[in-house]
Each structure stands twice: as structure tokens, then as C-alpha cells.
Amino acid sequence: MLRSTAVLVALSLVACGAAPAAKTEPTKTAPTKTEPTKTDAAAKPAPLAAAGPILDHSVETLEGSKQSLADYRGKAVLLVNVASECGYTPQYAQLQELYGRYKDRGLVVLGFPSNDFGGQEPGDAAQIKEFVTSKYAVDFPMMAKVHAKGPEIAPLYKTLSEDTPDGIKGEVKWNFTKFLVDPSGKVIARFESAVEPMGPELTAAVEKALPTKTP
Numbered sequence: 601m602l603r604s605t606a607v608l609v610a611l612s613l614v615a616c617g618a619a620p621a622a623k624t625e626p627t628k629t630a631p632t633k634t635e636p637t638k639t640d641a642a643a644k645p646a647p648l649a650a651a652g653p654i655l656d657h658s659v660e661t662l663e664g665s666k667q668s669l670a671d672y673r674g675k676a677v678l679l680v681n682v683a684s685e686c687g688y689t690p691q692y693a694q695l696q697e698l699y700g701r702y703k704d705r706g707l708v709v710l711g712f713p714s715n716d717f718g719g720q721e722p723g724d725a726a727q728i729k730e731f732v733t734s735k736y737a738v739d740f741p742m743m744a745k746v747h748a749k750g751p752e753i754a755p756l757y758k759t760l761s762e763d764t765p766d767g768i769k770g771e772v773k774w775n776f777t778k779f780l781v782d783p784s785g786k787v788i789a790r791f792e793s794a795v796e797p798m799g800p801e802l803t804a805a806v807e808k809a810l811p812t813k814t815p
């Protein structure tokens with residue numbers, strides 16, 4: 601009986617070892633390609649518009665400090681050659697009103713006194729400042745006196761007169777000529793002396809030129 605039991609155990613061991621477990625090969629999976637999402641491209645900021653020539657200039661303020669016009673990139677700018685003894689001098693009041701209405705939306709008005717037209721701006725910097733502040737409560741930036749035409753023309757006014765599109769370029773004819781500059785520094789419109797700052801033609805152009813708000 602003991603021999604029979606031993607035989608059975610031996611046969612069982614042989615049977616268990618006769619069928620080794622099959623090797624399991626790892627399952628191969630095809631690599632998945634990650635496609636770039638459209639939102640990745642959309643997230644890239646748009647390139648800034650090329651700067652116009654006006655932003656290359658620096659000017660002197662009425663107080664004698666330097667002012668780079670590049671500091672006004674991103675704003676609409678109205679440049680005006682002004683005078684204290686001109687028939688159009690009362691436009692100072694409307695220029696100040698225009699500035700007050702739109703400055704919080706990105707408009708800057710820059711006044712450039714000039715004595716080139718009828719000798720109607722004879723005063724020095726202190727006299728000009730006293731006049732515009734006491735009579736018209738001007739608080740938009742005022743620059744130092746410049747030549748807006750002629751052989752000693754200021755570099756800025758040379759650019760305004762010559763390096764601007766057809767319909768804008770040309771020598772400044774009189775006091776209170778207005779040049780409108782867009783937020784990238786390009787001159788986009790010119791208004792002659794008789795065009796009032798608060799008139800519909802000019803205010804509509806300013807509205808269009810104001811920087812757009814980004815979300």
C-alpha cells in the first residue's frame with residue numbers, strides 16, 4: 601500500500617511538471633500622436649503693429665525737460681501748433697474740452713507753440729504757460745516753442761510735413777493745424793486751422809483712433 605501511494609505521488613509530480621506555464625508576451629500598443637490643439641496657437645499674443653515714424657522723435661516740454669513720443673505708444677495723439685495771439689486762439693478751450701472728454705479713453709493732446717505764422721506767438725515759455733493756464737485752464741501737455749515750417753523746421757514737423765501719406769503731407773499753412781496719430785504712431789488724419797476741435801469731423805476721427813480695450 602505504501603508503494604502504491606508513492607507511485608501515485610510520483611505520477612502527480614510528473615503530471616504537474618509536464619505542462620509548464622506558457623510565457624505571457626507584453627502587449628505592444630501603437631504610440632499615439634499628440635496633435636497640437638488650436639487653442640495653443642490661439643493663446644499666442646498677436647504681434648505689435650510696426651511703430652510709425654512719429655514715435656522716433658523726442659521733443660522738449662514747455663518746462664525744459666525731454667519727452668520721448670515713444671512714451672505715447674498705445675494712445676491716440678493730437679498734435680497742434682498753437683499761438684497766443686491768433687484768431688484761432690480760442691480753440692484752446694475746445695482742445696482742453698476734447699482732452700478732458702477722451703483722456704481716460706487714451707487720447708493725448710500735445711500743444712506746440714510756434715511763432716512762424718504772423719508772429720502770433722512772441723512770448724517765452726513762462727509767458728506761454730501763464731497765458732494758457734490762466735485764460736484757458738489748459739492741462740494737456742505743452743511743448744517748447746518750435747519752427748513748424750521753413751529752414752529751421754523741427755524734426756517732428758519735418759516728418760509730419762514730408763513723411764506722411766498723400767492727403768496729409770504738405771507744409772503747415774497756419775496756426776492750429778491738427779495732426780491725428782494712431783496708437784501705433786502713424787499719422788492718420790490732418791485738420792486745417794478752421795476745423796474746430798469739438799466739431800463732428802474731428803471728434804469722429806478721434807473716436808475711431810482711440811485704442812481698443814483688450815479683455
